[in-house]
Amino acid sequence: MKLPGDFHVHTCMRPVDDGAEEMTPAAVAAAMRSRSFGAFGLSPHFHFDSDFGAVCAFLDAAREETRGILPMFRGVETECIDAVGSLPLSPEQARRLDYVIAAPDHYNCTGVVRPPKDRRGCLLFHQKLLIALAENPLVDVISHPWAALILLTCEGHLPGYDRIESLDAVPETWIAEFAAAARENRTAVEINGFFTGTYLRRRGETGRSYGEAYRNFYRILAAAGVMLSPGSDAHRLADLAQIDDASGWLEALNLPEAQIWRPRKRA
Numbered sequence: 001m002k003l004p005g006d007f008h009v010h011t012c013m014r015p016v017d018d019g020a021e022e023m024t025p026a027a028v029a030a031a032m033r034s035r036s037f038g039a040f041g042l043s044p045h046f047h048f049d050s051d052f053g054a055v056c057a058f059l060d061a062a063r064e065e066t067r068g069i070l071p072m073f074r075g076v077e078t079e080c081i082d083a084v085g086s087l088p089l090s091p092e093q094a095r096r097l098d099y100v101i102a103a104p105d106h107y108n109c110t111g112v113v114r115p116p117k118d119r120r121g122c123l124l125f126h127q128k129l130l131i132a133l134a135e136n137p138l139v140d141v142i143s144h145p146w147a148a149l150i151l152l153t154c155e156g157h158l159p160g161y162d163r164i165e166s167l168d169a170v171p172e173t174w175i176a177e178f179a180a181a182a183r184e185n186r187t188a189v190e191i192n193g194f195f196t197g198t199y200l201r202r203r204g205e206t207g208r209s210y211g212e213a214y215r216n217f218y219r220i221l222a223a224a225g226v227m228l229s230p231g232s233d234a235h236r237l238a239d240l241a242q243i244d245d246a247s248g249w250l251e252a253l254n255l256p257e258a259q260i261w262r263p264r265k266r267a
């Protein structure tokens, strides 16, 4: 399957982003070209206290620098600053970018509101947040839905929280409700290369139920007509290969091309 590109990629930009030093725009562009992509995107983290002007300047310069290598789209990966899916970006700022990836579950980041600690409250909070993001007109793609929450609670990054091991904990009716909101608002949902490969392998045996429930989640989204977007979430050049796990999951879903997200240039 020919992917339109990889649009969830971190960079060497400081102090905002946390990709490795080697994640320069030119090095990423060359790596993307050698993977035969027709385009790619850079998506530095954008936090509540990030300097938007500096991020734009970095992305604009990156596009100039990579012009002769491969077409580049300018994005960010940002998080929610409250329980109703608000982003630390204004509509004017979002319009300056080519796309916005919203992370529902960067709960360990400063400035991000946290869900309740008990399992039931946490799941419900997260479900409402996902729907709010699907309905937020500034959001193009929702990154790693549920998966980072699972990692954070299972690996001790959210002290005092009940462990959420897998999407088995999420009723299918909730997934259907999220799918309907994403389809209606034409908000894409990411298939994240780290969480469909690297993290799954790290979980070993206990990853089986996580993997199976996560695949079922994407089957429900695909059947509901939701656009999906495979992304590597690379922080090092070697991580760019994570797109292969994501695209393997995508391939198994047999989606029509119109259901594979690509950035549409904003006016």
Ligand SMILES: [Zn+2]
Residues within 6 Å of the ligand: 077, 103, 106, 143, 144
């Ligand atoms: Zn993320």
Ligand SMILES: [Zn+2]
Residues within 6 Å of the ligand: 008, 010, 077, 233
């Ligand atoms: Zn990321």
